[in-house]
Amino acid sequence: MLSGPCVAEVCKHGSTCKSVSDDSGGSSGFTCTNCTRSLYHTSTCELRARRFSKGTFLTFPALKQRHRLHIKISFATREPNGLLLYNGRYNEKHDFLSLEVVDGHVVFSFSLGTITTRVSASLPGVPTKEYT
Structure with missing residues (x-):
């Protein structure tokens, strides 16, 4: 032992x-x-x-926190577009949150019902930099 x-x-x-x-x-x-x-x-x-090839992903059990949520993610990418995090059903009709790179900008999106809110970081150049 x-x-x-x-x-x-x-x-x-x-x-x-x-x-x-x-x-x-x-x-x-x-x-x-x-x-x-x-x-x-x-x-x-x-x-x-972890490093991912184009078209691959990793799944985890759904987030269970309902009232407060703290997420910290560090990433680096050479691609101008990609999904970093998604939690919710596979459509935009229900509550969800997502974090993605769109045209080289970090975009956070969420919905708590009928309206989807998107917030984009004003820092360009994600493909060549690392952000936390």
Whole structure:
């Protein structure tokens, strides 16, 4: 059974946890071995960033928060148009929210019933920059 810094499954995606000793012989932490180290992975081998080919997407369970919602997203793209986030049904007749890049501008859209509201960032040049 694992103990100390190498608790069960701390290292992800088939990597192995190895305790690191300090100068006095005590444990000072851990490192994950057999892990693909890149800017896209954390120190525990979890994927922190993703790249998508044109026409592909990732789905998650629907957002359940009804009264307040805080979203933080970091992205970089070379494309002038693309959908970054969508939550709602597959039509604009119901409540939804979306975040997309349209002609190189970030556009946030939402509907709480019958009217769709769109807010566009005044910063041009999303395709060559990174925004948070």
